[in-house]
Amino acid sequence: xxxxxxxxxxxxxxxVGAGLLTFLADRPDFAPAGGRAVVxxxxxxxxxxxxxxxxxNLPWFDDPVALATSPDNDVFVELIGGSDxxxxxxxxxxxxxxxxxxxxxxALLAEHGAELAVLAEANGAPLVFEAAVMGGVPAVKMMRExxxxxxxxxxxxxLNGTCNxxxxxxxxxxxxxxxxxxxxxxxxxxxxxxxMDVGGFDAAHKITLLAALAFGCAPNFAAAEIEGIDQIxxxxxxxARDLGYRVKLVASADRSADGVLVRVHPSLAPLSHPLxxxxxxxxxxFIESQRIGRIFVQGPGAGAGPTAAAVxxxxxxxxxxxxxxxxxxxxxxxxxxxxxxPSKSMSRAYLRFLVKDEPGVIAAVSETLAxxxxxxxxxxxxxxENSEGVPIVLTTHAVAESVLTAAIDRIANxxxxxxxxxxxxxxxx
Amino acid sequence: xxxxxxxxxxxxxxxVGAGLLTFLADRPDFAPAGGRAVVxxxxxxxxxxxxxxxxxNLPWFDDPVALATSPDNDVFVELIGGSDxxxxxxxxxxxxxxxxxxxxxxALLAEHGAELAVLAEANGAPLVFEAAVMGGVPAVKMMRExxxxxxxxxxxxxLNGTCNxxxxxxxxxxxxxxxxxxxxxxxxxxxxxxxMDVGGFDAAHKITLLAALAFGCAPNFAAAEIEGIDQIxxxxxxxARDLGYRVKLVASADRSADGVLVRVHPSLAPLSHPLxxxxxxxxxxFIESQRIGRIFVQGPGAGAGPTAAAVxxxxxxxxxxxxxxxxxxxxxxxxxxxxxxPSKSMSRAYLRFLVKDEPGVIAAVSETLAxxxxxxxxxxxxxxENSEGVPIVLTTHAVAESVLTAAIDRIANxxxxxxxxxxxxxxxx
Numbered sequence: 139x140x141x142x143x144x145x146x147x148x149x150x151x152x153x154v155g156a157g158l159l160t161f162l163a164d165r166p167d168f169a170p171a172g173g174r175a176v177v178x179x180x181x182x183x184x185x186x187x188x189x190x191x192x193x194x195n196l197p198w199f200d201d202p203v204a205l206a207t208s209p210d211n212d213v214f215v216e217l218i219g220g221s222d223x224x225x226x227x228x229x230x231x232x233x234x235x236x237x238x239x240x241x242x243x244x245a246l247l248a249e250h251g252a253e254l255a256v257l258a259e260a261n262g263a264p265l266v267f268e269a270a271v272m273g274g275v276p277a278v279k280m281m282r283e284x285x286x287x288x289x290x291x292x293x294x295x296x297l298n299g300t301c302n303x304x305x306x307x308x309x310x311x312x313x314x315x316x317x318x319x320x321x322x323x324x325x326x327x328x329x330x331x332x333x334m335d336v337g338g339f340d341a342a343h344k345i346t347l348l349a350a351l352a353f354g355c356a357p358n359f360a361a362a363e364i365e366g367i368d369q370i371x372x373x374x375x376x377x378a379r380d381l382g383y384r385v386k387l388v389a390s391a392d393r394s395a396d397g398v399l400v401r402v403h404p405s406l407a408p409l410s411h412p413l414x415x416x417x418x419x420x421x422x423x424f425i426e427s428q429r430i431g432r433i434f435v436q437g438p439g440a441g442a443g444p445t446a447a448a449v450x451x452x453x454x455x456x457x458x459x460x461x462x463x464x465x466x467x468x469x470x471x472x473x474x475x476x477x478x479x480p481s482k483s484m485s486r487a488y489l490r491f492l493v494k495d496e497p498g499v500i501a502a503v504s505e506t507l508a509x510x511x512x513x514x515x516x517x518x519x520x521x522x523e524n525s526e527g528v529p530i531v532l533t534t535h536a537v538a539e540s541v542l543t544a545a546i547d548r549i550a551n552x553x554x555x556x557x558x559x560x561x562x563x564x565x566x567x
Numbered sequence: 568x569x570x571x572x573x574x575x576x577x578x579x580x581x582x583v584g585a586g587l588l589t590f591l592a593d594r595p596d597f598a599p600a601g602g603r604a605v606v607x608x609x610x611x612x613x614x615x616x617x618x619x620x621x622x623x624n625l626p627w628f629d630d631p632v633a634l635a636t637s638p639d640n641d642v643f644v645e646l647i648g649g650s651d652x653x654x655x656x657x658x659x660x661x662x663x664x665x666x667x668x669x670x671x672x673x674a675l676l677a678e679h680g681a682e683l684a685v686l687a688e689a690n691g692a693p694l695v696f697e698a699a700v701m702g703g704v705p706a707v708k709m710m711r712e713x714x715x716x717x718x719x720x721x722x723x724x725x726l727n728g729t730c731n732x733x734x735x736x737x738x739x740x741x742x743x744x745x746x747x748x749x750x751x752x753x754x755x756x757x758x759x760x761x762x763m764d765v766g767g768f769d770a771a772h773k774i775t776l777l778a779a780l781a782f783g784c785a786p787n788f789a790a791a792e793i794e795g796i797d798q799i800x801x802x803x804x805x806x807a808r809d810l811g812y813r814v815k816l817v818a819s820a821d822r823s824a825d826g827v828l829v830r831v832h833p834s835l836a837p838l839s840h841p842l843x844x845x846x847x848x849x850x851x852x853f854i855e856s857q858r859i860g861r862i863f864v865q866g867p868g869a870g871a872g873p874t875a876a877a878v879x880x881x882x883x884x885x886x887x888x889x890x891x892x893x894x895x896x897x898x899x900x901x902x903x904x905x906x907x908x909p910s911k912s913m914s915r916a917y918l919r920f921l922v923k924d925e926p927g928v929i930a931a932v933s934e935t936l937a938x939x940x941x942x943x944x945x946x947x948x949x950x951x952e953n954s955e956g957v958p959i960v961l962t963t964h965a966v967a968e969s970v971l972t973a974a975i976d977r978i979a980n981x982x983x984x985x986x987x988x989x990x991x992x993x994x995x996x
Binding site: 157161168169170171172268273274275276279280282283284285286287288412415427428429430431432433434435436437438443444446447448449450451453454455458459460461462463466467468 | 586590597598599697702703704705708709711713715717841844856859860861864865866867872873875877879880882883884887888889891892895
């Protein structure tokens with residue numbers, strides 16, 4: 139095995155950077171292929187803020203691009219974050235020099251992954267990103283390497299621990315979204331500006347990358363349907379439970395003859411299903427492929443320990459000298475995928491709306507749905523105290539997205555219906 | 568990427584070989600790193616038996632060693648099986664030439680893995696074995712590569728689909744072991760001679776390999792404690808259920824200050840636990856490590872499709888040129904592990920035994936256990952029709968193995984006890 143010392147430059151010294159530097163200081167010869175990994179330069183927005191490890195003896199770079207291009211490191215680790223700005227500039231600069239890049243930046247790769255892959259492969263530079271998706275769970279390695287002997291049909295999972303934590307707490311504590319979000323922020327499970335998480339964008343970045351790995355297509359973040367959990371009400375969690383489901387923010391990518399469908403929606407998962415069982419801050423993923431069948435994996439999706447371990451594993455992979463494409467096929471062959479036409483994208487749905495407490499309402503609702511081409515699977519009408527109207531909850535058989543949207547419009551226009559129906563998908567898992 | 572053609576020699580044309588040849592014939596350019604994989608020689612015990620694919624145009628080798636050493640292939644795939652004999656001879660011959668070897672042979676590696684790893688690494692030949700453990704689930708890759716950035720404390724799982732199928736059927740159908748085994752054999756889920764599976768030896772080979780990958784120790788099959796499912800009675804499955812558990816054949820490897828403990832035992836898993844939920848022929852694995860925490864993975868552990876996909880993924884890895892040790896550390900540094908002294912190995916236990924239906928029995932039993940140093944956690948006495956005596960079932964708090972054995976001897980010697988207590992471990996998961 140090799141005795142070489144690999145010099146590592148690390149840009150971004152937040153949670154993950156802290157975990158990584160601590161780990162490498164403890165275990166410089168951690169890589170099985172032999173050789174040592176030593177940090178030889180760092181960059182961050184603040185040099186002097188208190189940190190759990192000492193950087194005073196490490197060469198400091200204010201400019202991450204200068205760190206990326208410095209001849210004093212062999213591998214550039216980008217932990218800055220953000221789809222554009224210094225992270226993008228620094229990663230491009232390293233790749234242009236043929237320098238391996240290890241990153242945790244899902245936004246950068248979801249939005250610019252195709253061009254970065256072309257740049258990396260043209261310069262013979264590995265570009266690896268295990269820490270970008272599912273933290274300590276090696277989903278990227280599984281999709282990129284273990285599944286090359288198969289054809290993946292779909293992936294579906296829980297990719298954002300903040301949302302999973304919030305939904306679990308809402309159900310277990312019977313507490314509303316805003317209250318649980320505030321607590322999550324206090325505990326450090328959610329950011330001060332939580333939009334990327336609760337708006338579903340973080341999960342969308344991640345599923346975009348998994349779709350690219352699954353289907354050999356160029357990452358296409360713009361084509362993802364994205365809906366977060368900020369509109370989820372306790373009543374939906376409760377009604378879903380009554381119908382045998384649990385509400386989860388499910389990110390999924392499906393391939394069919396009609397194209398590729400990448401979506402993030404709060405969805406109903408059957409209570410006994412492993413995705414419904416993965417609570418708290420866990421991440422979980424189902425991979426469905428032709429020859430293997432179904433693989434399920436779950437574990438911690440975030441946190442210094444898990445994410446730093448993922449970055450370290452990527453560094454070790456670089457040190458083995460393996461030459462692979464960034465995604466599952468050479469970058470120049472990555473095809474932008476054809477998004478599925480909404481008139482073809484089929485889902486089962488959960489609808490909840492409030493109706494006047496008067497005769498003939500159920501008849502009006504069911505006739506309207508029948509005329510709209512929506513077939514009802516289950517129907518629940520349950521009076522609720524202190525409510526102006528009566529909530530109706532129903533689930534449908536599979537229906538095209540466009541048909542569903544039209545049906546919701548028609549229901550909303552009925553005189554007996556008091557609000558716009560709330561829609562949740564029933565997860566296809 | 569490379570345009571090279573990699574010539575593959577395949578020895579062993581059973582289920583997995585069939586799946587592999589079919590796959591490679593369909594997809595010779597499946598490997599993302601580029602290049603084609605083409606089969607250029609085959610060997611098996613029978614040339615003429617009917618197969619689902621045509622081998623008549625492939626160079627035939629009666630002697631797998633000749634195939635392994637032939638200059639007409641670049642990679643040798645060993646699918647013969649067996650810890651010794653032609654599989655061992657052929658693998659050694661290929662490694663001595665520096666030729667990469669891909670194998671599914673858990674027995675070979677569990678029993679001779681340390682020497683083969685030394686031989687492989689001394690000759691610069693990759694030796695990879697994804698298909699040896701958990702079929703289509705990439706457990707080996709996860710342990711060998713994804714977890715290098717962490718320290719694994721324990722692994723525990725269900726590694727034999729035959730046993731999992733049988734136990735699931737016994738519970739769901741209320742049918743005894745012998746009947747379900749016969750049906751499994753008819754359906755092809757169990758071999759004509761089922762000993763390797765139902766005796767726990769197959770699971771033991773696999774957990775031996777996972778222990779080596781987890782702890783950086785030499786595989787030490789001889790040190791594994793092995794107990795199969797052939798003594799499991801329906802009554803235990805039912806009683807376990809009453810206590811909130813499901814009986815599974817659990818293979819586990821734990822590292823502590825006292826050494827390494829590798830064991831395969833029928834064990835009780837709490838009903839809500841993911842391992843208890845993984846039924847039928849699924850395999851499942853929990854990995855517990857310092858920085859990441861707990862990762863859980865499940866999927867199909869056997870079958871042509873899943874296992875061939877694993878072999879193909881290994882071939883693709885060889886084609887990337889990655890240089891890695893066979894296990895998690897260079898072979899010359901693999902330490903044989905210190906087996907844990909049974910006086911230190913702690914477990915919780917389930918005991919079932921038959922007692923005379925007379926006064927004072929419960930007192931005698933509980934005093935005897937107290938004197939033996941065993942603390943009772945739960946206790947169930949439930950008369951059963953048509954039985955000479957009354958079954959007692961109890962679970963204990965954690966107790967050292969040697970203490971437990973002594974306690975069982977003392978219970979068996981009580982005049983009111985009619986049989987030797989049946990012992991099942993309660994899984995530490």
